[in-house]
Amino acid sequence: MRLRLAVFAAFASALAATAVMAQSDIITQREALMKEFGRVTRPVGGMLRGGTPFDLAAVQSALDIYAKNAKALVPLFPEGSGGGETEALPSIWQKKAEFDGLLDKFAADATAARAAITDEASFKAVFPGVIRTCGTCHDSFRKKS
Amino acid sequence: MDAPLSRSTVTTPPATVLAWDLPTRVAKWLLAALVGLAFASRYWGDGGLVWHQWNGLAILVVLVFRVLWGLVGGSTARFSRFLRGPGAVLSYGVAMLRGRPPHFLGHNPAGGWMVIALLGVVGAQALTGLFTTDDIAVYAPLTNVVSDETMARASAWHQQIYPILLVLLGLHVAANLAHSFLGGDNLITAMITGRKPRGTFADRAPATPGSVARALGCLVVATAAVFGGIVLAGGNPFP
Numbered sequence A: 001m002r003l004r005l006a007v008f009a010a011f012a013s014a015l016a017a018t019a020v021m022a023q024s025d026i027i028t029q030r031e032a033l034m035k036e037f038g039r040v041t042r043p044v045g046g047m048l049r050g051g052t053p054f055d056l057a058a059v060q061s062a063l064d065i066y067a068k069n070a071k072a073l074v075p076l077f078p079e080g081s082g083g084g085e086t087e088a089l090p091s092i093w094q095k096k097a098e099f100d101g102l103l104d105k106f107a108a109d110a111t112a113a114r115a116a117i118t119d120e121a122s123f124k125a126v127f128p129g130v131i132r133t134c135g136t137c138h139d140s141f142r143k144k145s
Numbered sequence B: 001m002d003a004p005l006s007r008s009t010v011t012t013p014p015a016t017v018l019a020w021d022l023p024t025r026v027a028k029w030l031l032a033a034l035v036g037l038a039f040a041s042r043y044w045g046d047g048g049l050v051w052h053q054w055n056g057l058a059i060l061v062v063l064v065f066r067v068l069w070g071l072v073g074g075s076t077a078r079f080s081r082f083l084r085g086p087g088a089v090l091s092y093g094v095a096m097l098r099g100r101p102p103h104f105l106g107h108n109p110a111g112g113w114m115v116i117a118l119l120g121v122v123g124a125q126a127l128t129g130l131f132t133t134d135d136i137a138v139y140a141p142l143t144n145v146v147s148d149e150t151m152a153r154a155s156a157w158h159q160q161i162y163p164i165l166l167v168l169l170g171l172h173v174a175a176n177l178a179h180s181f182l183g184g185d186n187l188i189t190a191m192i193t194g195r196k197p198r199g200t201f202a203d204r205a206p207a208t209p210g211s212v213a214r215a216l217g218c219l220v221v222a223t224a225a226v227f228g229g230i231v232l233a234g235g236n237p238f239p
């Protein structure tokens, strides 16, 4: 009886430990995808301001990464992954449909912009609208430091 | 009683005395307007925060100017004249609680330290701004010369300092309104016109103004310090 209890306890704590590991793992994964957003967006920001010369290929690869990572991010915010070292706000799980909707919109906008942007003029007209979603989402779903 | 004629023709001493020279007043109201615009430009300005950043650089120029003017400017603008020790601040506080504070032509001992606090906190807000990013597409002039960790820390400070600034500004405005409308010492008019009614002051009156030429010199030095400083540090001073 006691042995069975001990085995059960050990099993349960192992399970809990894996859950915690899986959670910190999932946070690392989604933060890595966000960091990649940041890394590819920085030079494009310079092109928008005119400080860096326009580079269509760099813009296109940034848009590809937006579409790819935004889709990959949707399953990385499961219920209960709001604890630990994360900047994700609880509001994500209170308004999950809105949150997922923003990621879907971001991916769709990026895909549409990939086709619409052919030169510097179309880049300057279309791109700011795509990355506006970053700020919209951070304002309501990411912890302010 | 004198006849009205002799009163206006014979030299009567003016009814007011100089309290603040022109450069001090211009710097003060410019700073107030620019800090207001810093908030407006952040919340209602362009997405790239170009306006906010230029506005912030202008704030830095005015701040450096005000520090220089505190060293070489008009008498009431000088730090050495209006910064007094804790004893003076305490006895001024006690006199105020008793309802009979002495009037000062320049800053009173408590107000003098409030000026330092305001300059310090606005300075901290503006300096952290130079290293701030929104993590998306906006990177302020000095973000390219520091590590990602420093940038993240400065960005966090830039979000944490301005609430302190808002509290100080609230106290500052409340104290000035109270002196002007309850305390019988209209500080607000004085900061606009530069003059106060003749009277008994605890500090030296009238004030000695700093010259406009010297103020222009300070402005040139301040502008060179801000933009030259950013270039020397390896940044791009043009947002």
Ligand code: HEM
Binding pocket: A027, A030, A031, A032, A034, A035, A037, A038, A041, A066, A085, A086, A087, A088, A089, A099, A100, A102, A103, A106, A131, A133, A134, A135, A137, A138, A141, A142, A143, B135, B136
């Ligand atoms: C190109 C657009 C975007 C960029 C450049 C961007 C950039 C970033 C960066 C750099 C981080 C910090 C990662 C870290 O180091 O911890 C982050 C976190 C975050 N972002 Fe974004 N982001 C973008 C779009 C979005 C969108 C569309 C959403 C919402 C649908 C979003 C929601 C979040 C959340 C919730 C976090 C916190 C994640 C965590 O700490 O667990 N972001 N983002």
Ligand code: HEM
Binding pocket: A144, B035, B038, B039, B042, B049, B052, B053, B054, B055, B056, B057, B059, B060, B122, B123, B125, B126, B127, B128, B129, B130, B131, B132, B133, B134, B135, B138, B139, B140, B141, B158, B159, B162, B239
């Ligand atoms: C006293 C002067 C300044 C004031 C009062 C001020 C105020 C603010 C405020 C209230 C925010 C919004 C923070 C938030 O989202 O919580 C902000 C953001 C920002 N400021 Fe300033 N700022 C000043 C100077 C500067 C300077 C000198 C620069 C750079 C040249 C700068 C660059 C930025 C940037 C890049 C952001 C975006 C951060 C974000 O959106 O998360 N600021 N500022």
